[in-house]
Amino acid sequence: MEIRQYGPSAPGTSPAAGPPPRRGRRWPLGVLAVALAGGAAAGAVLATVPDEPERRAVPPPPAAGPRTQPQALALALAALTSGVPAALPDLTALIGQQEGRVRARPQDARAWAVLGTAYVERGRVSADPANYPKAERALTTSIQVRAGGNAEALGGLAALANARRDFAAAKRYGEQALKLTPKRWTAYPPLIDAYTGLGDYKAARGALDKLLALRPGVAARPAVMARASAVYRDRGWREDAVAQLTDAASTARTPPEQGAYLTGVGQLAWERGDREDALRHFEAAVRVDPGRWAALAGKGRALAALGRADEALTAYRAALAGQPDPRVTLELGELYESLGRFSSAREQYELMRERVERSVDGGVDEELLIGQYEADHGDAQDAVVRLEEEWRRQPGIEVADALGWALHRAGDDQEALKYASIATDKAKGGGVRSALYAFHLGMIERETDRPGPARRHLQEALRINPYFSPLRAPEARAALRELGDVPDEPLPGADD
Structure with a gap:
């Protein structure tokens, strides 16, 4: 693991500048060669499902108008402290203010905590992971300045860990913050995210129940x-x-x-x-x-x-x-591929690689995204290695689905079935109704000589969302055509 050292910031630069002490696993450049030979299905359209909830009118926007800088700063600070979304320009203004404050008052633990949390939120809103190392330095400085009872900095560190997909660290920091402020509702959302990322859905529901009880x-x-x-x-x-x-x-x-x-x-x-x-x-x-x-x-x-x-x-x-979110970049690449525009798809996949590298440089764990990409467009065996490691660290439902699919693409369908089943098993937390998860399970079942369950899950995928993916939904329809009608089989016990 590469760890770079950093020293005091130069005049005119961010006081929280510096690279992260943690680096994710690197993505070898050669791994991203994209094979787009052959035709792909054209762009798809979506259809409604019959059991949609009752429609509600879209509410009118809140009154908005020009704001002074003090108003913008107040709004951004209120958003951070109350756990609601903030506007990117307001966050940038708040960061500038707090940078000046910590230069003038380097022992102000709260100013460092606010600065670090603002960096986290700006990184999340802008998809710029360069904010995360700055956030880490600011938040750890806040802890150093006031080691005991610093719930604000601990909450910021939990939010930073969630943004980096380090859910174990988020859980650790979040639980420490909660012990200090058990009656503060903003202590619970980072923990809910961390528990979800770790696959502990019971704990996530328990944290929500406690949050709601605070009224x-x-x-x-x-x-x-x-x-x-x-x-x-x-x-x-x-x-x-x-x-x-x-x-x-x-x-x-x-x-x-x-x-x-x-x-x-x-x-x-x-x-x-x-x-x-x-x-x-x-x-x-x-x-x-x-x-x-x-x-x-x-x-x-x-x-x-x-x-x-x-x-x-x-x-x-x-x-x-x-x-420039790498996940959205991958999505656009797959749309281009579905339209037969393979050169444009390759460009997006290369852009995704660059954005993932920047994200990893910011300390983000991108193994899930890399594994998902490799399973469908690159080296499936590499995807398996990455995702098995990710599953050991963070066994959430999304990782289970991705690992099952990677194993299928690598030819190990029996092992794939185990993880694809976990992703769709309500008893194991997989209650979310996901067309993609049902599709993955159905395709794996087809390869393991389970035509009945395969047909059922592929139909379920298209029933949940008929065109859930411009590439995979046509595959689901083609697989169903190959499976044909349900065979006329005797009912169990009919020969008794």
Whole structure:
């Protein structure tokens, strides 16, 4: 592991500058050679499913207008301390203020904690992992300045660890912060994320129950409802998740907060296969908060599903211009591939590689994303090695699904079935209704001579979201055609 040293910042630079002390596993350059020979299915469209929840009107945006710098700083600080989304320009203004403060008062532990937490949030919002090493130095400085009872810095370290996908560290810091402030609701969301990432869904539900029992005030309720929505979604309670997040959007107090919740409602609509409702909420999120890049990516997803490929590509490119997220980059590459534009797909896959490398430089664990990419587009055996290690460290449902699929692509279908089953087993936490997970399980079952379960799970995938992926949904339909109709088999016990 490479560890670089850093010293005091130079005049005019960030006082929290410096590379991370932790580096993720490097991704060899040769691993990313993309083989795009042969034809691929054209772009797909999405259809609604019959059991969609009752539609609700998209709420109007909160009143917004020009803000003075003191107002922007106050909004950003309030957002950080109350656990709600903040606008990127406001975060940048707050960072500048706090950098000046810690230079003037280097023993101000709270200023260092606020600075570090602001770096974390800016890194998350902008998809710029260069913020994370700065956050780490600021937060550890805060701990050094005030070692005992520093819940703010510990909470910031938990948020940083979650952003880096280091869920074990997030759990450790989050539990320390919770011991110091058990009645503070903002201590619970980082722990819920950490427990979820570690596959401890019982603990995540328990943390949510404790959070709800605190009965947070009016200002915090939208954020709490959004947190409840995420847990309900993971449990498969789709209608409850939509209701919570819709109510959160209707009562949000700032445009960034409302934009974030509307984006979440759009994503839930997408997951259930409602392309029109998803597009409506993504567009509403962008109207409220033009810098909501995740909503623009979602808009591209929904437009592609509606067969409006050119508009979809424009939306994706706009999203990546503002937030160069490697996951969205991979998604755009697969859309290009589905359209037969293989050169453009290769360009996106190479961009993804570069962005993953920057992310790893920022201390982010990207093994899951790399494994997912390699399983479908590169070296499946490399994906297995990476994902087996990730499963040992962080056995969440998403990792189980990815590992099962990588094992299938590497030819080990019996072992693949074990992990694909975990990902879809409600008893093991896999309550989320995922078309992709059902597709993976069905395809593995087909290769292990289980035609009945394979047919059932492939049908389930298309029922959940008929065009969940521009590449994989056509594969599901082709596999179902090959499986044919359900054979006319005698019922069990018919010969008795």
